[in-house]
Amino acid sequence: MAELKDKIIEKYTSTENLNNGEPVEIKHIRDKAKEYFRTFGFPNRKMEDWKFFDSKPIITNDFKLVTEKQEIEKSVLNNFLIQDLKANLIVLINGEYSKENSQIITERKNLFIGSLKEGMKTKPYILGKYFAKYADYNADGFTALNTAFAPDGAFIYIPKGNLLKDPVIILNILDSRKSKVLGQPRNIIIAEANSDVHIIEEYYSIGENDVFSNVVTEIHTDENANVQYYKIQNEEANAFHVGTTQVFQERNSIFTSITLSWGGSVTRNNLNSYMNSEGIECNFKGLYFLTGKQHVDNHTLADHANPNCNSNELYKGILADESNGVFNGKIMVRQDAQKTNAYQMNKNILLSDTASINSKPQLEIFADDVKCSHGATTGQIDKEQLFYLKARGIGEKEGKKLLIFAFANEIIEDIEVPELKEYLVNRLNEKLEKL
Amino acid sequence: MLQIKNLKATIDGKEILKGINLEVKAGEVHAIMGPNGSGKSTLASVLSGKPGYEVTGGEVIFEGKNLLDFSPEDRAREGIFLAFQYPVEIPGVSTTNFMKTSLNEIRKYRGLEPISSVEFLKLMKAKAKLVELDMAMTSRAVNVGFSGGEKKRNEIFQLAMMEPKLSVLDETDSGLDIDALRIVSEGVNKVRNSKNAFVVITHYQRLLNYIVPDYVHVLSDGQIVTSGGKELAYKLEEMGYDWVTNND
Numbered sequence: 001m002a003e004l005k006d007k008i009i010e011k012y013t014s015t016e017n018l019n020n021g022e023p024v025e026i027k028h029i030r031d032k033a034k035e036y037f038r039t040f041g042f043p044n045r046k047m048e049d050w051k052f053f054d055s056k057p058i059i060t061n062d063f064k065l066v067t068e069k070q071e072i073e074k075s076v077l078n079n080f081l082i083q084d085l086k087a088n089l090i091v092l093i094n095g096e097y098s099k100e101n102s103q104i105i106t107e108r109k110n111l112f113i114g115s116l117k118e119g120m121k122t123k124p125y126i127l128g129k130y131f132a133k134y135a136d137y138n139a140d141g142f143t144a145l146n147t148a149f150a151p152d153g154a155f156i157y158i159p160k161g162n163l164l165k166d167p168v169i170i171l172n173i174l175d176s177r178k179s180k181v182l183g184q185p186r187n188i189i190i191a192e193a194n195s196d197v198h199i200i201e202e203y204y205s206i207g208e209n210d211v212f213s214n215v216v217t218e219i220h221t222d223e224n225a226n227v228q229y230y231k232i233q234n235e236e237a238n239a240f241h242v243g244t245t246q247v248f249q250e251r252n253s254i255f256t257s258i259t260l261s262w263g264g265s266v267t268r269n270n271l272n273s274y275m276n277s278e279g280i281e282c283n284f285k286g287l288y289f290l291t292g293k294q295h296v297d298n299h300t301l302a303d304h305a306n307p308n309c310n311s312n313e314l315y316k317g318i319l320a321d322e323s324n325g326v327f328n329g330k331i332m333v334r335q336d337a338q339k340t341n342a343y344q345m346n347k348n349i350l351l352s353d354t355a356s357i358n359s360k361p362q363l364e365i366f367a368d369d370v371k372c373s374h375g376a377t378t379g380q381i382d383k384e385q386l387f388y389l390k391a392r393g394i395g396e397k398e399g400k401k402l403l404i405f406a407f408a409n410e411i412i413e414d415i416e417v418p419e420l421k422e423y424l425v426n427r428l429n430e431k432l433e434k435l
Numbered sequence: 436m437l438q439i440k441n442l443k444a445t446i447d448g449k450e451i452l453k454g455i456n457l458e459v460k461a462g463e464v465h466a467i468m469g470p471n472g473s474g475k476s477t478l479a480s481v482l483s484g485k486p487g488y489e490v491t492g493g494e495v496i497f498e499g500k501n502l503l504d505f506s507p508e509d510r511a512r513e514g515i516f517l518a519f520q521y522p523v524e525i526p527g528v529s530t531t532n533f534m535k536t537s538l539n540e541i542r543k544y545r546g547l548e549p550i551s552s553v554e555f556l557k558l559m560k561a562k563a564k565l566v567e568l569d570m571a572m573t574s575r576a577v578n579v580g581f582s583g584g585e586k587k588r589n590e591i592f593q594l595a596m597m598e599p600k601l602s603v604l605d606e607t608d609s610g611l612d613i614d615a616l617r618i619v620s621e622g623v624n625k626v627r628n629s630k631n632a633f634v635v636i637t638h639y640q641r642l643l644n645y646i647v648p649d650y651v652h653v654l655s656d657g658q659i660v661t662s663g664g665k666e667l668a669y670k671l672e673e674m675g676y677d678w679v680t681n682n683d
Binding site: 383384385387388389390391392393394395396398399402403405406407409410 | 483484485486506507511512516519522523524525526527528532533534536540541544576593597
């Protein structure tokens, strides 16, 4: 069986003009990314950053590279919508924008919420400036692959001073009812100075065949902007997911993310923020709740390049059955980054003897006047707590549900979009019910 | 209500209870006193079904049923309540949520529908008032950041909410100042009636000034060495435990 890499190279050698109408600088970038991918291919486990990630089921799989444009029945789509949430909805099916299913409700001068393809036409200057500016395609083959060939994605451009009350949802659905699918959305989010936006990036899949999402999201958070970013993975058990979210923060900006990984078979999340100026706040929260043989690998980097910035990170994991998780979080404090406050914590509960976690909190400090801490804990459900609940008539199952919920809720409870919070609480309870 | 017959129990192979006999009837308050290490807390743990203790002999009959056959949760559902010596902190779970889950689990066991939110809130308010618990406490995580007195008061609040038949208070007075002791005791006295019963485990006589027992039993080295009325407690206070332990 030909490896995915060869198949991709072969397929795309002849299709030079994959993205008609793109600015020339983007075409150059795509060519360079293609070259990187041709030379290095996918990362392997000999590389430190990919040590615990088994990409074999992905790279030996014969995903169909280009599918004919697909639409999805409203009845199917409805299953993936967050009840009662008034929001801008960008629907991407197998990585491509579905105009029929999307609904943009915020319309303002210069503001753009829609597809990357459309953005190339209406805002070529902006995309030419920001496309692949932050996500380094020389870092790994997955990013290179996306950079070279991503056909479409979401493009969100919030001009100066715009405060969006209604969130923007990027709803990704991978539909493998006809064949195996590779979806490669490229999302670009630009929040200009003094703007405020909530972005909800969701992943679902339907169909019997394997699916693979290879995603890159780039977020520019300009001066004094406030971006809240939620990434929610709820794919089926035949789904593979590799996603990189690269954030760039300017002076006094706030970036807050919550990464929730509940579905999928093999998942890799890279989340990096580069603090390019002073007075920045960067918050990373994450929750992974794994059952069966699921694997989720979270890599984060809070990159303090300048003084007087704060970063806070808390990732929590619940691992049942034979699941395996990886947390690899790095705080980088560069030489100029005096007066940095950086905290990082990873906590895990193992619900079975066969579940496992590889937790690697890392701290690299090159400045001398900083406050940093990091740590990791892994344990089981607290027996004293469980007995206390039992002594009040609460059975083993209910008691465990209550304790796990409380553990997980620390990540969810601060979500500022109430409909989203309620939706996630319900999902969490559903998952707990199945334990 | 409760008959304990020649109860023997070990922990890690070491025998702690060496044949306890005790009968508690509805409407009664029994105090169990004794020096450290006499087995007082072990008795409370064994009655509540705490893991780690092995019953090696004897039996415990509660309302005609063999209590030792029940899981800890079923004992609670049958009407046994243990007020913990060291109440456990449960981050992320509010007392409200805790009590609602508890009541509904008990109701399910008894074949009843879940309690409505309105009814539950009414009940909470009434019971909080009864034990002088600030309602604001109930929205906080169970025992997290509570003072010693607040934790014990929260135990008595839970007791009032659950309306058990038999309550075992395990050194509820330990670590309490005199005000907290009074409030906790008054709570117990308000809940006390002719249909329920209390086993009050304590090291010191002072608690019994507030919760007046019908019977006092002295536990020493895993056995009840002497029993009597409340005057026995005064005698112990005066003469110390040596008086009893030297008797045998």
